[in-house]
Amino acid sequence: MALSSPSFFCGLATLSNRNRRSHKFRCSTSVVTTNCCKQGEFQYVLTDYVSPNQFPASRTDRQSTILHIQDSSDLASALARHGDTLKVQDMNVILRYFGKLNRRPELRQVFEWMQQNQKINVASYSSYVKFMGKSLSCVDAVEMYRDIKDRSIKFNVSVCNAFLSSLIKNGKSESSLKLFTQMKRDGLVPDVFTYSTLLAGCAKVNGGYYKALELVQEMMSNGLEMDSVTYGSLLSVCASHKECNEAAKYFQKMKDEGHSPNVYHYSSLLNAYSADRNYEKAEALIEEMRSAGLVLNKVIYTTLLKVYVKGGLFEKSKELLKELEALGYAKDEMPFCLLMDGLAKSGHLLEAKSVFDEMMEKQVKTDGYSYSIMISAFCRRGLLEDAKKLASEFEEKYDKYDIVILNAMLSAYCRAGKMENVMSMMKKMDDSAISPDWNTFNILIRYFCKEKLYLLAYRTMEDMHSKGHQPEEGLCSSLIYHLGKTGAHSEAFSVYNMLRYSKRTISNALHENILHILIAGRLLKDAYVVVKDNAGFISQPAIKKFSVNFMRSGNVNLINDVMNAMHSSGHKIDQELFDLAIARYIAKPEKKELLLWLLKWMPVKGYAIDSSTRNLILKNSHLFGHQLIAESLSKHLVMSKR
Template structure:
C-alpha cells in the first residue's frame, strides 16, 4: 500500500508501494524509527538507536538495465540512487541514469552529498537537476542549506532568481534558505532588501523566516533596534515567539550589552511556558559579562542547576569572563583551576581571558605568571595568548620583553595569523625595529594574509613616527583601495606632515580620502588644507575647498585665498572666484578688484573678462576706487575710450549710492 503524509503548507507527500519487500536483520535489538516530523515542507525521518550495531540488506538488488522513458520499480530506483551516490564519474552516471529517476530520488542523492559535505558533487548534481528541470521546493532549499557559507551570496541569488514558478519563488522554505545563505555570509542589509521584495511578491513569512533574519542582528551595529523592528512585525502578523527565537533575542541583547532587556525576554519566555535550555542560560550569562555582574551570574547558575541542567564548558568559561570583568581575579583563578580539573582548560582561551583581564588592570607580572603556568602545562596554543602578552608588554612600555616574546613565538611555532602578526608588528614598531617590521610585512605577503584596518593603522603611525611621510601616504592609499576607512586623527596628522614636507598634492589626496569617507570630519581641517594648498600654489584645488566648504573657513583665510588666486591663479577663473565668494556672503575688497583689473590690463586677450567683471560689479553694489579708476582712464585705449567712459559712469552712480 502507498504511504501518504498529511499536507504541509499545501504539499502532499506520497510514497510508492515498497515492492518487492526488503527485510532487515539486527544483531541485537531492533532500532527504533522515531522523530518523524514535517518541517519546512521536508519530511525528515530520523532513525535513532543505541543498541543496534549492524543493519544488513538480506536481499541482493540486481543491476539496472538501461530503459529510457520507462517507469522503474522501487528496487531499480534504489539501485540507481546507490550507483550515483557511489559514482566516480558523476556526470556520466547522471546522463545514464538521472533521467529515469524522480525528483524525490534525486533529492535523496542531494541530501546524501550534503550530509557528507561533498560540495563539488552537490553543486554538480544540482546544476544537472536545474538543467533537466528536475527540481522542486526541497531541491532548492536543500541545496542552499547544505552549501551554507560555501555558497556565495551572488550564486544564491542567481539560483533563486532562476526559479520560474511563482508559487515556488514565494515558498517559505525556499525563501528562508536564500535569506539564511545571505545572513551566514554577513550580508544582513542585502537579506533585508531581498526580504522586503519577497513580501511584495507574496511571501507569507513564518517564524523561521524571522528567526533567520534575527540571527543576522547579532553581528551588526545597532542590531538590537533592528531586531525590535522584526519582532514587532512578526507579532503584528499573528506569529508567536518560540524558544529558538527567544534564544536568538537573548544573544542579540548580549552582543549589544542590553542586560536589562535580556532579563525581560528571559522572564517572558518562562511566563509563556518555554523551558530555558543551556543556550538561553548561556546567552543571559553572556549579557551579565558585559558589566561583570557576578552576583546575578552566580544566582543564574544556581537557578540553572536547580532546574536540572549542568553547566557546560561554554557556560563555565563565560562565568570566568564575568568574574574577570567584575575584577574578581582570585575567584577567577579558583574557577580556572576547576576548569583544569574538569578537562575544560586544555586550550588557551580560559587562560587568555584571565591574562587579558590582569594585563588591562595593570597587573602585567600576574598576567605573565599565568602565561608561564600555561606554557608549563603544555596547553594547546594557537598564538592568541602570545598576542595578549605582547600587547600587554607594549602597553606597559616593556618593549624588549614584547620583542623577545614575538621572536620566541616566531621561532617556536613558525605559523602566523593576522592577529598574531598585527601584535608582533605593533611590538616592533614601538621598539623602532625597522628590520623586524619589514620582515613581518614580508611574512604577511608570504602567508597570503590580507592586512586589516588595524594593520594599516599600525604601519601609518609607525611611518609617521619615523618621518617616512610619503611611505605613510602610500600605505594610506592602499588602505583606502582595500575598502578600509582611516580615522581622522591619522589623516589630520599625515596632512600636516605632508604639507611640511612640501608634498602638497599628496596632502590634498589624504584630505579627499577623509572627506569622502563615512566618518565625521573636523571643520577646522578645511582651513588647514586650504593654507597647505595655497603654500603649494595649487590654486584650483584650493578653489574647490573654498567653494564646497566656505562656510567652515574663517574670513581672514578666505581673504588670503582670494588675494592669492587673483595674483597667481588661473586668470580665466578669477571672475568665477569673485562670484563664488560674493555668494557665500563674503564682502569683496577694493584691493582685490584693483589687483584683478591690473592683471587683466597686462593681457590684451583677456579684454572680455575685464569687461564682464566691470559690468558685474555695479549689479552687486561694488565700484572701483579712485586709484583703480585712474588706472582704467590711463589705459582707456585697452577697452576703447567710449566703452571705458560708459563703464566708469555706471560705477560712479553706484559709488554715489554707497
C-alpha cells in the first residue's frame, strides 16, 4: 500500500483520532510503499515528516540555526533551508548581527528575505533603517516607507522615527519635514524622540530656527514636555543659526525646569557664543562647567578656541592651543587649522604660515585641510607661486589632490586672468578623477563671463545643472543678459528654465527680461509660454509688444490660444491685435475654422471688430462662406451698438 493512497491517509486519521491529536505531516519523499519496510523500519521512513504544531523548534535549536545562518558562506541557501523554522524575533537577531558588523549586503539580503516571507515586524524596520545608515538613499527610504502595507507597522512611532532619522543623517532635513507632515496626516502620533530628531535636522536647513520653534510649539500643544535631549537639539539649532541670545535663554529655561546640562548642552551654547564672538560669556560658561564638576573634553576646548579665534584674541588662542597639545587634544590638524584660518583671514599671513610650519614639524596628522587653508590664503594675497609650491608639496607628499585645494588654485588663476593655468587645473581635475563641486562651477562660470566667453559659460552651467547643482539667480540673470545681447537667445532661455525649474522663488523682473530676449530672437512660441505662465509679473507694455509680434509672425495655429490667454490674464485686447490676427487668417483661407472661432469668441468676451475690419472680411467672405461670415458679423454688429 502506497503512502500516497487514500486508504493510507484514512489509517493515519484513525490513528490520529485514537490518540486524540491532530498531526500535519510533511514528507520529502513522494511515494513510499509498506512492502519495502520491515518491522521496526517504518519509523525511519518517516524521519523527514515534521509536525510543527506538536514539535516546535526548541530555543536551543533556534539558537543553533541562527548561528548556522550567520556563519553560512551561502546566505541565500541557508535562509531558504532554515528560515521557516525561525520566529520573527530570531530573524531580527540575524539582522542586527550583520548590522553591527557593517555587513550591509547581507543585511539587505536578510531584510528582503524577511519581507518576502512576511517574517517582519516593527523592530525589523527600525533595525534595518538604523543599520543601513547613509547607505540607504533618501529616495529608497521614502519609497520603502510608502510601500509598507501594515498600518500597525507603518504608523508605529519607532518605525517613523527611524525613517525620519535616516533622512536627516543623509542631509535631507527638508525631505524629513515633508515626510513628517505626511505621516501625521496619515495617523502618526509623534513622541518626544520624534521632535528631538526633527529639531536636530533644523540645524542644517535655511530658516531652521523658525521651523524649530514651530516644532516646539506643536510638541507642547500635543501635551509633550521638553526633556534634556530636545533642549540639546534646540540649543544646537540656535548655535547653527547664530541665535546667541535665544540659546542662552533656552539654556537657562532648561536649568529652571530641573534638567541638568551636560557637556553637549555646554558645547552648543559655546558654539553660539563663538558665532557672537562673545569670549567673556564663553569663559564664564567654562567656569560654570568646572564648578558643576564636569570634565572639559576635547570638544569643549576646541569650541573655546573657536570663540577666541573669531573674537580676534590670537594670543589667548595660541596659549589655549598649547594647553590642548599638553592634554593630548591636538593630535589632528583641526585646532591648528582654526588658528591658521583666523590669522590668515585677519591679514596675519606670516603668523598663519608659522603655525602651519610648526604643525608640519610636529608631524600632526592632516587630511589636507591645513594645506587648503594656506593655499587659499596665498591665492587671496595673489602669491600664486607660493600657492603652487604648497600645492605641489601636498600632491608629492600624499599622492592626491583635494577639491578644496584645486578650487583655491582655480579661483586664484581666474582672478589673475591666467587662462592656460585655468585649463591646466581643469585637466588636473580630470586626470585625478576629482568631480567638480558647486564652488568649482561657480568659479568657472564667473571667470568665463568676465572674459566674455558667454557660450563657454553657458556650456559650463549646463554641465553644472546636469550634475545636480543649482546655480545662483544672480549669476543666471547676468548670463541670461549677456547671452541675449550676443544673440544666443535659445541658450538664454535654457538658462532661464534651469532657474525656473530649480524649485526656487525667482525675481519677477527675470520673466520680463527673458520675454524681451525671446521676442528679439523671434522665439515667439517660447515667449508665449513665458507670458501664459507669468502674465501677472509682466508689465502691460511688454505684453503688448509680445502680442503684436506674435500676431504678425507667430505660429498662426496658436493665435487664438494667445488671445484667450491674454484675456484670461486680465489684459485688455485692443483693435490693432484683432486686425492683425484677422489679416493673418484672411491671408491663409485654409485656416477658415480658426477665423470663425475667433469671430464667435469675440462677442462672448465683450469684443467687436471695427468697420474697416468688417469690410475686409466681407470683401473676402467668398473664401470662408458667405452665410457663416454673415452670421458671425451680425453678432458683432449687435455688440458694437451696445
